[in-house]
Each structure stands twice: as structure tokens, then as C-alpha cells.
Amino acid sequence: MSGAWYLGWRYLAFHKLKSSILIASITLMLFLPTAIRVLVSDSAAALTARADQTPLLLGAAGSPLELVLNSLYFHAGEPTTILNDTLATIQATGLGEFIPLNTRFRSRNNPIVGTTLDYFKFRDLKIADGRQFGMLGECVLGATAAAQQGVGSGDYVISSPETVFDIAGVYPLRMKVAGILEPNSSADDDAIFVDIRTSWIIQGLGHGHQDLARPAAGTAVLSSKNGMITANASLHQYPEITTDNVLEFHFHGDNSTFPLTSIIAVPPDNKSGTLLRGRYLSNNEGLQMVMPSVVLNDLLDTVFVVQNYVILGLTMLALATVAVIMLVFLLSQQLRRGEFHTLSRIGASRRYIGLLVASELTFVFVGSLLLATLLIFIMKQYALQILQGFLSF
């Protein structure tokens, strides 16, 4: 390092506080607008990645955004439902694979997602501990849900009643945790997955109780006539499904009328997708088919407008910071007049002194640039976790 550069470096090293403040200011000036751009674009990418991975959604007619948010992020409080029969109808078209979802219920703050095994393949969800749910009453938990509930495979979680006043309504179901999923950095981490039929049992559409034809039913039998047994209200219903009582669980009513909150449609090609969308364009069956990516892009357009305003503000702030830094430098030159005079007297030329000042500026700006780059790089690595922490999706 030549003399002027070395002297510049030593000057900054000696005035640590002043140098640090300068570097921190310039680092923040460079980091903030870029960080906002990175966070917004990463959050947009995270949102659209899940939406892009979900070609089509079929749900009840109404708000497309609500349908997408509920099906992709399990956010809606009480989602509107469609009939299970809709699944059979759309499957009969042969225009793709169809995955039913029933996301109405929760266990504490975690959504209970009733679905089929196809969902796990579709989202590429892997079991980290335990096994996949294999029977009614079993569940697998996302990594975050397991941590929040404080359970592991072999433990139990209980479905929450929809309201505290729902005394005569749905009984909580105690569900065995069959396995825990690997972290997926998506809404699936927060969810509790069950067989779609288990979600109907939670809803009270199916239940299990002792065999009324056996003498053990005793006082629970109100009447028995011509092979038809009527039970009274004292009939004990099982709060948990086990291998011992699973054969006594059954559903009442026509299961084609049971509810689904949405159906994920995965057509094999664009033509099938277009045909599927065409089928539900008329909306005369109280249904709507949406492309989640289109719905979310509409939402993101608004986010990007807000982002541009924020960046404009930060740019103006950055210009002000540059002006202040220049002022600090100019003022410091006045204070260092004696130092420059001494240098001049011991033989330093004006050019040499100019180089000394320029070296100090260069060190400050290059140091800030490197620090800002490092911060942006680190933030980019952890952007998704940061976003999840703030936005919980």
C-alpha cells in the first residue's frame, strides 16, 4: 500500500467512531432500498411459487382471493363449501387429477386440512418422523404445527370446537399423531393433515358408538322393532378412533352431500386446463374455477405500487444522507487544516494530500459497499424465514 493510501487507512483506523458512523450510514443507505426490493420480490416469489404450483382451484362462487388464500394458506375463518359430489363430477371428466380439501376446522391455531394422499405427492411433502396417516382419526403435522402443539409422533392433538357456545354441536376429536412432516417453508408447516373422512367425522357427519344390537348397549336403546334399533341421548360416542373401535364408526347421510372447501385441479396439459375452466365459466352451479397465479398477481400488483412509493422515499433519504456525508467531509477538511499544513511542510505535494483524502473516501465507500453486499446476501438466504416470521404464511 503506497504512503497516501496507508495514511488514509491509519486516519480512519484512529478515528474509529467517526469512521464507523460514516460506514454504517452509507451501508444503511445502500442496504435499505435493495433489502426492500429483495424482500418484496422474494415474498412475491414465495406467494406465486405456491400459486404457480397450483394450476387451478374449484370452489364455491364468491371472492376468488378468499378461495385462493383459504386453499393455499388455510386462512379463511369459515370458508364456504361445495358438495363432495362435485369431486366425483369433475373426476368423471378425466381432465386431470383432483385433490379435495376441507379446511374448516382447527386445533388451537393450527388449521386441520382434510385431504387425500395425493396432496402430499402434489406438494412434495415428506415425512421426517413417524409415518403417513393410515386410518381415520390419525393425522400428520407440519413441522411448525408440531412445535407449536408440542407433540411428536405417537402423541395426540384435539380438534377445537368452532365456538365456545357450540355445546350441542361438534364433539372434539382426539387424533393420534402418526407422523411429522419435514419443514417445507410453506403454509403446510403450520397445518394438521387428516384423511378427508376424518374431517367429516370432526364435523359430526360420522361417528362411532357401541353396537346397539349387542346386550351391552343396555339403557342406550330406546326401542327395537323389526330389526330397527332407536337409541336415546345417553348413547356414548367415541371421542377417539382406535383400531378397536374403528369398525363401529360410520357416516350418516349421503356422502355425496358432504362438504369440501375446495378442489385442487391438476390438468396434464393446457388444453385440459382450458376445457376445465370452460366448464365452470357459466357459474350456474354456484361454483367458480380460478387460476391462483392470476388471482395473486392481481394482489401483488398493488403490493408493487406500494413498494415503489417506499423506495422513492428511501432514495430521497439516501440523497440527503450523501449530502450530509459530503458536508461532514468538507467540515473535517477545515478541522484538519493544521494536519495538511504539517504534511505540506514535510514535503507532501497538494496532489499527495488530495490522494490522502480520496483514499479515506474510497475506504469508507468500498467498506460500506462490501458490508451492504454481505448484509443483502445474508438477508437473501434468510428472506423466507424472515417473511414467515412476520407474515406467518
Add this chain to the structure above:
Amino acid sequence: MNNGNYSRLVLGLLTCLALLACGKTENAQSKSAKTASAANERPIIVASNYPLFYFAGQIIGESVVGLQAEFPQIAGDPANWVPSAEQIQFMQTADLLLLNGAGYESWLAWVTLDRDHQVDTSAGFSEQLIDLDETSTHQHGPEGEHAHQGVAFTTWLDPQLAIKQAAVIEEALTALEPERAESFRANLSRLRSRLEELDHDMASTFIQLQDRAILFSHPVYQYLQHRYKLNGRSLHWEPNIEPGTSEWINLQKTLGEHPANIILWENEPLASTTARLSEMGVRSIVFRTASNRSDQGDYFDILADNIKRLRTAIN
């Protein structure tokens, strides 16, 4: 700070950047290794009863290395099977789950399996399925009554229906391994010939009964009865359980209306039951349904033994 310190600072920054970049590359490499190992695995084929397992094995043949059908270890009649968690987990890994259908797999109502991999081998002849006579109805609460009813499921006792089921298996196997289609077709053809031969043997045996009344110890012979036009009636007797007084009284009544002198059993009945039936002039013949693995031989061996015993009894 001297020159050394300055160099160390720059080196430190560069190392941080390099480490962060490496993390992503390692993840990508381990992911692609996992995918490669999964691609090397052979398809898993699981059958829900012994006849389907046997037919699948015959159609696959011995030439296809590594491809074989699996049939879980089931104690007793597979119709009453309650799969364990491990067995369910195994079935979830199946690429092809061969089901008898006709309500045979009652466990499907509470087990979670991939629907796309399930093949109902009797779905193609649903109009030929025989309704069960019995229906039990119960009611509780305001939801109204509900009934449990179904159809007979021992379809494989009718060789013509068995041929149809075997054809469905061949179709499913061909979809799974299209490059083996020729071999599967040839093996199915051989299996069909053997089933035709079995059908002929059974027909020539049962025809000797003419219109003689016979009894079935259990309602599992509906397709046999329908195929060979047997004049039979079903009881609800288990071979390993001594019939109670009411059963004997009911049998007396049945024999009054339906004077049978032969009763077909799914398995060897108790000696005391056989003796008492003999006293009543009813001869016990074991006619196994071959629904599960047996030390008596394969599907054809078991049915051939059934025919042999029946012929001996008739003659």
C-alpha cells in the same frame, strides 16, 4: 490496522460469501441423489386376497426379474381382515393395489390409501354381482335409519368371473410395465385356459347333482350356486364352532323344506358336528374357498381337491 489485518478482513468477507453459496449446491446434490435411488425401485403390487395374488403371480410369470405380487400375512379369512398400521403403511407404498371389490375389502372404509393405485377387479361386471339377502337396519337420534347391506364377494369361485378378474389384472400390469405386455398377455392366455378347464371340471361334477338339494354351511357360495345352478340353501354355521340347540332346530326345519343330504363346508368341521349331521343323513364335504394362502396347495390345487371330494361324495 496493518497490511496483514486488512488482508484478513477481505479474506474473511470472501469466505463468508463462499460458504453461503456452497450451502445451496450441497442441498441440490443430495436431492438429485434421492431422486435417482427412487427411480431404481421396482413397482410394488399388493393383492387383497389369495386368488388375486395367485392370478397376478401367474400373469407376471417367472421371467420378469424383480416384479412380483405381494399378499399380506392375514390370519383367517381376508374378508374379515383388519390391517395393522404397518400393513397399511406397506399398502400405501403400492404402485398397484388389486382389490376384489364387491364389498370384500370392508377395511377400505377406514383406511387411507391412494385411490389412483387401486384396481377394483370386479367393477367391470357389477351387474353380475349377487345381492345379499340380509340387511340390518338401525336408527339413533333424529338423523333417521341407516342400513348395512351388500353383495356377495366370493366371485373367484365362478371361474368365468375369475377370468374377467384376471383380465383386469393383466390390463393393470400392462399399464404399469408396458414393455412386458406381450409376456403378460401370453401368461393370461395360459391362465384363462386353466380356468376354462376348471370351469369344465366343476360343471361336469355339479351336473351330477342334478337338482338335488344341498346346504352351504355359510353364505359364501353364491357365485358357485349361480354358475352351476345349484339347488342350495345357506346356513350360518362356522366349521370350528359347535352349533347351538337353536341352530339344530332351524336345520331340522330347513331340511323339512329343503331335504338336502350334502353340506359344503369352508373348512374341516368339528367331528361332533359331522357325526350329528351324518345321523341326520347329511354328509359333510369340505369345499374350500381358497381366499387365503393354504398349505393344501395353490388356487387350482385347492379347487381340484374340492372337486375330487365332491365327486367321491356324489358317487
